[in-house]
Amino acid sequence: MSCRICKGKLKKIINLGKIGLVGSFYRKKSKSKKFKISLNFCVKCKHVQINEKLNPDLLFRNYLWETGISKSNISLINNLIKSFKKFKMKKGKKLKFFEIACNDGIFLSILQKKLKCFAAGIDPAKNLINKNKVKNIIRIPDYFDRKTSQKIKLKLGNFDYIIARNVLAHVRNPNEIFKGVFNILSPNGVFIVEFPSLLNIIKYNQYDNIFHEHIGFHSLKSILDLCKLNNLKLINVDNVSSQGGSLRCYITTKNSKLKKNKILNKIYNTEKRNGLYETKTLLDFKNKINHHRELLNRFLKKIKNKNKKISAYGASGKGQALMEYCKIDNKIIDAIYDKSKLKQNKYTSGTNIIIKNPSYISKKKIDFLLLLSWNIKKEIMKQEKKFIINGGKFIIPFPKPKLLG
Numbered sequence: 001m002s003c004r005i006c007k008g009k010l011k012k013i014i015n016l017g018k019i020g021l022v023g024s025f026y027r028k029k030s031k032s033k034k035f036k037i038s039l040n041f042c043v044k045c046k047h048v049q050i051n052e053k054l055n056p057d058l059l060f061r062n063y064l065w066e067t068g069i070s071k072s073n074i075s076l077i078n079n080l081i082k083s084f085k086k087f088k089m090k091k092g093k094k095l096k097f098f099e100i101a102c103n104d105g106i107f108l109s110i111l112q113k114k115l116k117c118f119a120a121g122i123d124p125a126k127n128l129i130n131k132n133k134v135k136n137i138i139r140i141p142d143y144f145d146r147k148t149s150q151k152i153k154l155k156l157g158n159f160d161y162i163i164a165r166n167v168l169a170h171v172r173n174p175n176e177i178f179k180g181v182f183n184i185l186s187p188n189g190v191f192i193v194e195f196p197s198l199l200n201i202i203k204y205n206q207y208d209n210i211f212h213e214h215i216g217f218h219s220l221k222s223i224l225d226l227c228k229l230n231n232l233k234l235i236n237v238d239n240v241s242s243q244g245g246s247l248r249c250y251i252t253t254k255n256s257k258l259k260k261n262k263i264l265n266k267i268y269n270t271e272k273r274n275g276l277y278e279t280k281t282l283l284d285f286k287n288k289i290n291h292h293r294e295l296l297n298r299f300l301k302k303i304k305n306k307n308k309k310i311s312a313y314g315a316s317g318k319g320q321a322l323m324e325y326c327k328i329d330n331k332i333i334d335a336i337y338d339k340s341k342l343k344q345n346k347y348t349s350g351t352n353i354i355i356k357n358p359s360y361i362s363k364k365k366i367d368f369l370l371l372l373s374w375n376i377k378k379e380i381m382k383q384e385k386k387f388i389i390n391g392g393k394f395i396i397p398f399p400k401p402k403l404l405g
Contacts, residue, residue: 001051004174004216005225008044010051013282014289020350022211022320023059025343032349035212039282045225046277048198048217050210056124056143056172059213063125064342065317068106072376076242077107080192081114084161086236086250087190087258094118098152098159098184100144100177101167105134112137120156122148145173149180158186164193166243169214174222178230181251188258191232191251193223199271200245202281204399207289207325208318209243219276220267223249236261244375244398292400293326299401300332300370308367310395312336313380315343315355319372322397323351330354333370337361361387368403370395381405 003010018034026032040051067073095117099108102121105128112119120138123129129141138156142148162181171177181191198219201209209217216222220237227234235258236250247267252258275281303310312319315338323333329351337358338344344357361369361384369387371377371394381394381404388394393405 001053003042003045003047004049004172005047005222005229006042006045008042010040010049011043011279012038012051013041013279014039014286016210016325019211019321019324021054021058022317022324022349023064023213024349025064025315025346025355026349027346029347029352034350037210037212039210039217041279041282045222046219047222047225048219048282050212050215052212053172054212060124060143060170062127063103063123064127064340065103066106066128066340066342067103069339070376070379072379074106074110076240077110079240080107080163080165080194080248081111083192083238083248084115095161096120096157096159096186097161097163098122098156100162100164100181101170102139104128104131105137105139107163107165108137108139109134120152120159122152144180145176146179146183149183153184156184158189159184160186160189162189162191164191166194166196166246168193168195168218169209169216172215174216174226175229178226178232182231182253185232185253187253188256189252190258192248193251194240194242194246194248196243197239197245197247198222199274199276202276202285203274204244205285205288205292206244206318206398207285207292208322208398211317211321213317218247219271220247220249220264221271221277223247223251224268227251233260234264235259237264237267239267242375289325292398296322296326296397296401297328299395300328303368303395304332309334309365310368310370311361311364311366312353312370312372313358313384313394314338314371314373314376315340315348316373318375320348320351322372323348323353328370335364336372337369358384362390366392368393368395370397372397374398377404 099121108119122140198217238248388405
């Protein structure tokens with residue numbers, strides 16, 4: 001297979017074996033199918049990606065992760081809306097916003113309420129589109145690409161702002177997204193794309209980000225390449241806390257009057273200085289992954305050998321990936337607690353661990369909670385304050401296993 005951005009030759013760097021589909025949950029214990037997964041490096045454009053191809057409907061048509069369930073996500077949404085101040089909004093004009101992968105519609109809902117704008121979005125997760133009807137907001141149950149963008153343009157015209165939060169990593173052909181954006185973006189409009197930073201993933205050993213839903217692992221360079229190939233230009237970038245460290249890129253049309261910010265060179269040079277475009281960096285990452293797996297396993301086994309009870313918190317994709325990679329099953333973890341009603345009373349794929357409502361935590365004699373959703377640890381630890389008061393401890397897996405509480 002060739003590179004998803006430039007069609008260059010791929011070099012396999014890390015073979016991670018087989019894992020289940022981390023977004024799948026079952027009503028009873030089952031021997032779910034597992035799929036190969038590996039990390040590859042494009043020798044031409046240096047883009048990092050998985051090589052395996054799965055039917056996207058398996059991953060995204062019935063999606064069980066809801067944006068609005070986390071207070072941290074709501075805070076990040078408000079932070080994003082504030083960032084629009086970077087660009088002068090035309091007074092007296094009703095602005096048009098479009099969100100790619102709008103999920104449960106919470107971002108568009110907050111946006112419309114705050115800015116009194118026209119809001120629309122698209123998402124392949126039919127279950128979320130049908131479950132959460134949002135008044136006066138158009139949501140299309142489909143994938144976004146060049147073809148669907150043409151239909152959107154005919155029906156809704158061009159947009160002043162297009163937003164894609166935590167979706168680019170999920171896309172099989174990122175050029176299709178950028179071509180679609182070019183079709184429906186106003187001449188001086190802004191495309192805002194946010195994604196987990198490859199630099200942070202490698203630097204802080206966040207290998208739990210690697211699973212089948214995450215196809216591409218983006219850097220500032222990969223965004224520059226995508227813009228160049230699709231008549232767009234990158235003009236600004238922010239470092240944001242989302243997903244353990246993300247880049248928020250601001251993009252406009254090639255001939256737009258909007259000017260580039262000097263910070264682009266600074267972040268590009270930081271990536272280069274940290275060896276992000278070199279094969280050796282990924283080989284070192286492979287060694288760090290193997291070391292952390294051993295470290296976390298020893299840490300958990302030491303606790304279990306003292307006859308202590310360990311549960312987990314957060315049935316997230318990254319949480320399931322971590323458990324699969326580290327061979328953490330229902331012999332080590334008795335249950336996972338999660339606020340999502342879509343996941344409760346179901347079993348995880350591959351590890352067969354029951355997911356329960358967090359209200360049961362205070363009723364169970366739990367000594368430790370492995371925090372799988374470590375990227376929102378402040379929110380969860382505040383929420384489970386009673387567990388800490390009663391002597392419970394949280395196990396934070398990254399960058400090195402440690403206890404908090």
